[in-house]
Structures are given as structure tokens and as C-alpha cells.
Amino acid sequence: MNGLLVMQSDFGLSDGAVSAMCGVVLSVDDKLRIYHLTHDIPPFDTFEASYRLMQAVPFWPEGTVFVTVVDPGVGSSRKNIVAKTKRGQYIVTPDNGSLSHISRAVGIESVRVISEKIGRRQNSEQSYTFLGRDLFSYTAALLASGKVSYEEIGEEMDLRELVLFAGLHPEITETRIQGVIETLDVRFGSLWTNISRKDFHTLNVHDGEDLDVSVYNGRTRVYHSFVPFQRTFADVEIGEPLLYINSLDYVGLALNQGNFSKAYNIGTRKPWYIVLERIPKSKQPE
DSSP, rough: OOOOOEEESSOOOSSSSSHHHHHHHHHTTOOOOEEESSOOTTOOHHHHHHHHHHHHGGSTOOOOOEEEEEEEETSSSSSSEEEETTOEEEEEEEESTTTTHHHHHHHHEEEEOOHHHHSSOOOOOTSSSSIIIIIIHHHHHHHHTSSGGGGGGEEEEEEGGGGOOOSSEEEEEEEEEEEEEEEEETTTTTTEEEEHHHHHHHOOOOOEEEEEEEEEETTEEEEEEEEBOOOOOSSSSOOOOOEOOOOSSSSEEEEETSSSHHHTTTTTTEEEEEEEOOGGGGSSOO
């Protein structure tokens, strides 16, 4: 392990919850380096937690330990787990879908169920509503400090039992891709889809070419236009739309120096989806 520990939660920073988690970590080993992915996940939003892990985990070194606590099922029968990614990072988390995007983008090598005999903080046995402090952060600290090995955390879990969200992959034909608007580029309002660069290039579209773009809320089409595929925002005029490949290698839909989501009142996930259709070269604007 490299002594790096990264936290994520839906706790916010307006009370002492995150500070308590940090205190538990440093009580295990005060040489650990603690960093924060975000604590602004919307309450109970395990899908958003999953997405933000994908945004960060791949860029951290092998041996980094992440702890993510977005846990609407706290104290229930759902499993408490540690996952090892195929790139060698570790994620301590409830088994509630939070590993879905990492599974898609990076891959999960193995998962172990946390043994409470190993991973529960001493004298917290009667605490059932703050496992972020009493189990997840404590387990993450044991792992990151090397005081407990990954193999000692608990029994290995069958990967087929892992809770993963459905619908993470787009529907693709020769001339059309239908995808989900998974999240927003939070500050700027661009729509980030589940259509990967690889998926998009099956349409054989080149820089500057227009696509027929529709955004739906259920059966209702709320946006329709011919939109160019460009490398970056400055390739279109201010206020104009573009399709682009975002920093995570997925298709985004944006307005140059504008907020696409607010401009068209567009949300994320079901029932929101996007359709991209290739326009024959003979019908491309000149």
C-alpha cells in the first residue's frame, strides 16, 4: 500500500461527520495521507457515487485506498465490501451499486466481504447508523496502513453477486446510437452520456460533421437539432451546441460558454435519454 486514502460521501461538510471519519483514520495511523474526492454527493444517490468514483479512481496510483459512504441501506443486510480494481486500487464501500461505473471503465479483479471481527472499530459494536466512521473508514485505514492485508479483510465474494446498475451500455446500430444522460458536468451543465469514444466511432463520424441529435424525457422529445462533432468548445461560436468526447472518454453535449442543461431544462438518468443519428454525407451542411 502507498499510504494514500481518498474519501467520498453524501455527508457534506456542515457537521462533524467527515471530521470524525478522518479522526478514525489517523487514530489507526497518523502518517496516512487523507484526500477528499467529494462529500457533495446528493443524499442517498448511489448512482452518482458510482459515477464520481469512475471520474477519479483511474487516475490514482496502484495501492490507493478509496472509501465511499453513500449508504441509504445502512444497518441492513446488504454487504460491506472491499473491491480490488484491475489497476490495483482498493474501494471500501457498501455493496449497493457504487462499483458499477468502475466495473465498466476499469474492471473489478476481486471483492471481499468485510469481517466485523477485523474491520469494525473497537467499542462500536452497538452502533448501526454510522458505519462510515465505525467500519468503512476504519477498514480503509487498516488496509492503507498495511496493518491488515487485503486477503485478511474477509472472505472472497463471487463477482456475480456484486450489485451493479443495469442500463450502463448504449444501444448501437450501424447509423444510430441511443444512450443515457448519466450525469452533468456539474458547474457547466454539459450532458455527459454513457456513449464511449469507441461506441461513438462506430458511426464513422469525423471532426466537424453534423449529427442528428435528439434528447427525450420518456416519450417526449425535448431537444432536436443538427449538432457538429468537434474536438473542443472553441470550435463553435459562443452559445452554439457541440458534441465532443469528454475528459472521461464519453460523449458530451454542450453549449460553448453556456449551460445546456439549464437552457433546455434537461435532467439525467431515466427517463432521460439521447439519440445520435448519422447524417448521410450528401445531406451534410456545406
